[in-house]
Amino acid sequence: MAHIHDLNPKVPILARAHESAEAERLATLGVTEVIQPEVETSATLIRDALAWFGVPKNRVLDYVEHDRLFIKAKRERES
Numbered sequence: 001m002a003h004i005h006d007l008n009p010k011v012p013i014l015a016r017a018h019e020s021a022e023a024e025r026l027a028t029l030g031v032t033e034v035i036q037p038e039v040e041t042s043a044t045l046i047r048d049a050l051a052w053f054g055v056p057k058n059r060v061l062d063y064v065e066h067d068r069l070f071i072k073a074k075r076e077r078e079s
Contacts, residue, residue: 001013001030002030005030012032012033013030013033014031014033014034014035016034016036017034017035019036020036020075023075024075024078039068043067046063046067047060047061047064050063
């Protein structure tokens with residue numbers, strides 16, 4: 001990843017991680033966005049469940065985005 005940043009420091013680097021420890025390691029290496037399939041699946045389940053209970057879509061999306069930001073901030077603090 002250092003080589004990519006040497007070529008173009010502004011290019012975003014996206015990576016997939018299966019576990020939190022792997023996501024943290026990728027973040028320390030300079031990955032811009034780490035995607036964890038399990039986290040994305042959980043977000044979908046939460047979004048669908050809240051919608052089923054009649055929670056307005058904007059509140060559901062706000063909740064899911066807040067959760068994503070919390071996970072990202074936690075990962076950054078731990079790296």
